Amino acid sequence: MSILYTDVPPLGTDDNNENFRDKFKEYFKASNKVEIATGYVSRNALELLNQMIKNQRISYIRLIVGMYYIDGMPESIYNTLIKLDNEWHSRNIGEVLIVRTFRYHGKCYLFSKNETPFAGILGSANLGAISLDAQTRRQYEISVSINGSQQLVQLERHIKDLQTKCSTSISSTPNIPIIRAENVQLRDIDHxxxxxxxxxxxxxxxxxxxxxxxxxxxxxxxxxxxxxxxxxxxxxxxxxxxxxxxxxxxxxxxxxxxxxxxxxxxxxxxxxxxxxxxxxxxxxxxxxxxxxxxxxxxxxxxxxxxxxxxxxxxxxxxxxxxxxxxxxxxxxxxxxxxxxxxxxxxxxxxxxxxxxxxxxxxxxxxxxxxxxxxxxx
Structure with missing residues (x-):
């Protein structure tokens, strides 16, 4: 187990400190199956994740989002997740699920090779942390990476329970409350x-x-x-x-x-x-x-x-x-x-x-x- 820091001054990382983003990409590159359970996502992170899947030839991806069914989902996030779910299903490589039973605020990442988990990450970092943007550059997260077999079995079981007992496919889930995004393009336009x-x-x-x-x-x-x-x-x-x-x-x-x-x-x-x-x-x-x-x-x-x-x-x-x-x-x-x-x-x-x-x-x-x-x- 090791602590994963965030490189945000004045708490910048040095050669002796690992950070979440780099560790996520390292484990992802070594995987052919990735399972993610997260409270929130961002469009930038979703697009980056999808590109990483294509680049690394991931054979299976499961993404579970946890905080939107009760609190509401931004319209752009909804449409991006639907697009990814349809694409992953059509390629037979994965799915997007949404937790319906409660507000799930966990952040779990499980990495497997040939169906065997070899690493995991737990902590405060939602999926958006994999992408560098204005928010993540100034938001400090801390997590831990795990490699022990017993811990990985527990994490795998937790994600499986979350999938089977609490979640449904986002594409077939009715009545997801949508938070409509404001169109800002007409601001300060003449006439x-x-x-x-x-x-x-x-x-x-x-x-x-x-x-x-x-x-x-x-x-x-x-x-x-x-x-x-x-x-x-x-x-x-x-x-x-x-x-x-x-x-x-x-x-x-x-x-x-x-x-x-x-x-x-x-x-x-x-x-x-x-x-x-x-x-x-x-x-x-x-x-x-x-x-x-x-x-x-x-x-x-x-x-x-x-x-x-x-x-x-x-x-x-x-x-x-x-x-x-x-x-x-x-x-x-x-x-x-x-x-x-x-x-x-x-x-x-x-x-x-x-x-x-x-x-x-x-x-x-x-x-x-x-x-x-x-x-x-």
Whole structure:
């Protein structure tokens, strides 16, 4: 048994002190099976863990998360864990479980080679500690590594009991309370106003007419060659280079010609379900284009910003360098997010824009349908 310290000044580690991050990576590299039970995780750590699994050719990984079922799970963490669980199941290499019976705050790491445990780590370090970021660089953890056979048997039994008696697969666990992440991309953007929840609810009390469900036309997956440079993926179109945030919504005639749809080339104001207000309009042949009026990126900041906040995709700084299409939005990604359409409903009120023009007001929603509980943070 040895103590694992954290290299945070003024308690920095020296040649005689081992630290959690290095020891975790050392044991991981020597393993072909890893089992982890932790209270909390971070997106950075999950992405790093998945990359380590691929690099080290781990044959089995079991990850149990313990503090979220009762206290609530951040939306980005939920979507990342679902993605990993699906990937690991499809490759037949592992699973993600969630503890349902109580708040589990343990931090256990068990490393095995050919089904035989050879090392373990216990202590205060959640999984997030394997990743260097702003928080972990200033958060001190202390743990111990164990190598004794009796201790490893006890740790293996504990994780097994936690798995079989207290946990279920995250992909099949209903009613996980979700803490919705705030989309911060619209902060301090010109021509955009913030609307508080009371105002949004007041607008919702004055909805009139039918709701238009506008499908987001995207490729089915990253192997689908269709629609790769249009609509919300217009930044990947050939020709003029666009920023990743630029977004155009193309609406079919089946929708745009319905009674009550917004008038052609007549600006109106939208209030979003998450509390933003900006000007949009419809234009183009058959009234097919639905854009943010003052800046094409405003619609992207709102729509793609929701997907970024939810952990579905990462924003791309330079689309020209994104040769793998990592920033491409697909139908599978929208399905994971929980909504594949924009919902547009007229509000029986008017408002004024920055120039004093009177505009109709509509409610624009991109609220995921599978979220059982919404909490803004």
């Amino acid at each position: 955009v106003q913030k609307v508080n929840s009371d105002e949004v609810n007041a607008y919702k009390d004055h909805l009139v007419g039918n709701t238009f469900e506008i499908p987001l036309k995207v490729p089915h997956d990253h192997n689908d060659p269709k629609l790769r440079g249009s609509n919300i993926n217009v930044c990947y179109a050939k020709g003029r280079k666009r920023e990743w945030w630029e977004t155009e919504i193309i609406v079919s005639k089946k929708i745009s010609e319905q009674p009550g749809y917004p008038e052609y080339s007549k600006p109106f104001m939208v209030v979003t379900d998450d509390g933003w207000k900006f000007k949009v309009w419809t234009c183009g042949d058959h009234n097919k284009n639905f854009y943010s009026k003052d800046n094409l990126k405003i619609m992207g900041y709102w729509l793609k910003g929701r997907l970024v906040a939810a952990g579905i995709v990462n924003a791309i700084d330079n689309v020209e360098n994104d040769t793998e299409g990592k920033g491409l939005i697909t139908e599978k990604m929208l399905e994971q997010y929980g909504k594949t359409t924009l919902s547009l409903t007229k509000i029986g009120q008017t408002t004024k824009d920055e120039e004093g023009n009177v505009l109709n007001v509509w409610l624009l929603s991109f609220l995921p349908s599978q979220m059982k509980e919404e909490t803004n943070r």
